[in-house]
Amino acid sequence: MSKRKGLSLEEKRDKMVELLQEAAEFFTLKELEKIAPKRKGIVFQSVKEVLQSLVDDGMVSSDKCGVQTVFWCLPSEAVQKKRARVAVLEEEVKSNEAASERLESQLAAMKAARTGRDLEGDNGRDAFLKQLASDEQAVAALTAQVAEQAASDPERLRELATATTTAREAANRWTDNVDTLRRYVSDKFGMDSADFARQFGVPADMEYLEETAAPHDAQADAPG
Template identity: 80%
Template sequence: MSKRKGLSLDEKREKMVELLQESSEFFTLKELEKIAPKRKGIVSQTVKDVVQSLVDDGIVSSDKCGVQTVFWCLPSAEVQKKRARIAVLEEEVKASESTRERLESQLSSLEAARTGNGLTNGRDTFLTQLAANEQAVVALTAQVAEQAASDPERLQRLAEATKTAREAANRWTDNVDTLRRYVSDKFGMSSADFARQFGVPADLEYLEEEAPPQQA
């Protein structure tokens, strides 16, 4: 007989959340190590790591109760965490939109100047990256509108998509800096003159990743 395939980490995490939410009770680690194998097929030796990963991600709550630590995961608490995460993602979408608008303005300035100054190097790449970033922002905005009915897996996919959009915007910032160095080397233009001529804002900077909301 072939051996039964063990659960993946994601499957163990999902089943552990099911176990905690089904009863809506508080459990010690020893209790979970005892009942998780029977109810959910999670090997007892892996229970600690699975629970800790859920605590680290803010999915499972924990607190000291005397000398022991107890763990729980209430369905209502999960809803609140998802709503908080949605709020963070909406802010990231707004930041991506703001970056897109700023980059569009820069592109217009660069297009107006490229004929006279011979600045055609990399233009097609810039346009492609801008188009991809615009599509990502539109898709993210639509997904945020539907997020209230989503499950944790969809929420994770949305977080990854937002990260991709943020990285695309940051690559755009890299490209603007590459163009600045190209103009400086080829035409001897200073960074300050480049910023004035092509409308590059002084506060152009990279988008930083938002930290996930912490439970109160």
């Protein structure tokens, strides 16, 4: 034969309440430990635990009577306690729902603010890098033109040399700005240079453009 399954704690609680309501009397712990196993199948060892849990939840009343503690649960009183308990739980539910709504609203606001900052940062970064690339390309193109025109047009050479210097200085300013931003991110967030370059799309070979020696004026070098 299969062994009889024991009662769960909730089943014991329900049966203890039934016992007290059916009797509509006052009982000591010892009395309940004697009758609960016989009437409701609640084992002797768990009677005290079950009673205490019911008292803690306000479903069973208890009071000192001399040196003894008595327990009771009258039907009408049980109904009132259940109604009071339901009212308390309903208030807790309302409070939790209100708190949940506040938290969801705060979370939505934080996400919106973060998205805005991310978009602003992305747009600014993209424009920054595009301008840098454009200046570097201009320097390269002007340098090539200087080399081509050096031997034949000294005036053009001087114009291109001036434009090259201006473009190189602009490119180096952008490079300096990137380096300043890298140091700021490193100090504030502990990000190393490699991670910075990877996260912000900075070219690994980006460096300051050095001034190159200008080609000699062909006419000036020609023998007199």
